Amino acid sequence: xxxxxxxxxxxxxxxxxxxxxxxxxxxxxxxxxxxxxxxxxxxxxxxxxxxxxxxxxxxxxxxxxxxxxxxxxxxxxxxxxxxxxxxxxxxxxxxxxxxxxxxxxxxxxxxxxxxxxxxxxxxxxxxxxxxxxxxxxxxxxxxxxxxxxxxxxxxxxxxxxxxxxxxxxxxxxxxxxxxxxxxxxxxxxxxxxxxxxxxxxxxxxxxxxxxxxxxxxxxxxxxxxxxxxxxxxxxxxxxxxxxxxxxxxxxxxxxxxxxxxxxxxxxxxxxxxxxxxxxxxxxxxxxxxxxx
Ligand SMILES: C[S@@+](CC[C@H](N)C(=O)[O-])C[C@H]1O[C@@H](n2cnc3c(N)ncnc32)[C@H](O)[C@@H]1O
Numbered sequence: 001x002x003x004x005x006x007x008x009x010x011x012x013x014x015x016x017x018x019x020x021x022x023x024x025x026x027x028x029x030x031x032x033x034x035x036x037x038x039x040x041x042x043x044x045x046x047x048x049x050x051x052x053x054x055x056x057x058x059x060x061x062x063x064x065x066x067x068x069x070x071x072x073x074x075x076x077x078x079x080x081x082x083x084x085x086x087x088x089x090x091x092x093x094x095x096x097x098x099x100x101x102x103x104x105x106x107x108x109x110x111x112x113x114x115x116x117x118x119x120x121x122x123x124x125x126x127x128x129x130x131x132x133x134x135x136x137x138x139x140x141x142x143x144x145x146x147x148x149x150x151x152x153x154x155x156x157x158x159x160x161x162x163x164x165x166x167x168x169x170x171x172x173x174x175x176x177x178x179x180x181x182x183x184x185x186x187x188x189x190x191x192x193x194x195x196x197x198x199x200x201x202x203x204x205x206x207x208x209x210x211x212x213x214x215x216x217x218x219x220x221x222x223x224x225x226x227x228x229x230x231x232x233x234x235x236x237x238x239x240x241x242x243x244x245x246x247x248x249x250x251x252x253x254x255x256x257x258x259x260x261x262x263x264x265x266x267x268x269x270x271x272x273x274x275x276x277x278x279x280x281x282x283x284x285x286x287x288x289x290x291x292x
Pocket of ligand 1: 106
């Protein structure tokens with residue numbers, strides 16, 4: 001624990017030389033892989049042992065994450081922050097897996113003002129982050145020592161991870177015995193999409209003119225929506241990808257099963273009303289605790 005706290009403090013110290021920062025990174029790591037430090041980015045050497053398909057999906061996503069329209073709706077990230085806040089302690093060491101390429105601390109953490117927050121992000125794009133981040137690392141191989149993290153966050157990243165069973169085992173390894181995993185995921189169950197697409201966007205979404213036009217076109221919109229739902233159901237049943245960025249499409253049942261398959265105990269869940277977003281908190285079950 002002390003090593004990670006030190007790392008976070010070191011990275012925040014402006015007068016510390018680059019070589020001192022690198023030494024601290026090496027002490028923190030499991031092996032002797034090469035590390036480079038640029039500002040708050042700790043660049044992990046080597047390539048992840050993942051498929052070409054995963055790499056292609058990653059490459060296809062960057063533009064989307066950088067678009068001005070990405071994460072424009074602040075409500076759900078802020079609600080996820082509230083979900084994280086329950087049970088959060090000021091000194092907790094928090095690792096955000098798949099934190100993205102936004103330079104600022106993510107919206108879901110901003111109100112908590114965390115002291116020991118750091119990210120892990122496979123995309124090697126270097127941005128001037130205002131928090132430390134393990135760049136080029138993947139959830140399937142977390143470059144941290146065992147039992148060093150209090151909370152692991154997966155904010156819309158779990159469905160992008162290729163080998164989720166291996167990644168969850170890695171998360172259990174780096175998590176302290178009483179640590180927790182907090183997941184925010186989009187659900188693909190058609191009923192949640194139906195709720196999210198109901199009256200709210202028609203009554204409150206966009207300008208008045210847009211809302212009036214949408215109300216008038218409601219029968220047409222509804223028919224198209226039903227066609228989309230049927231098509232989505234068909235593709236999901238056949239295991240056909242719905243887009244070119246995600247690795248899997250979670251239903252409520254499937255994400256619960258994936259988490260529980262790793263001997264994690266789900267302690268809290270919520271589906272945000274009127275949306276397809278689900279938040280899940282899970283902890284090491286006592287059996288898992290004994291195994292470790
Ligand atoms: C939809 S973005 C979410 C970014 C950020 N958490 C947010 O809420 O804006 C999904 C993220 O998962 C990351 N990701 C994909 N595969 C991963 C893996 N194997 N391990 C860790 N992160 C991964 C992507 O690079 C991307 O940053």
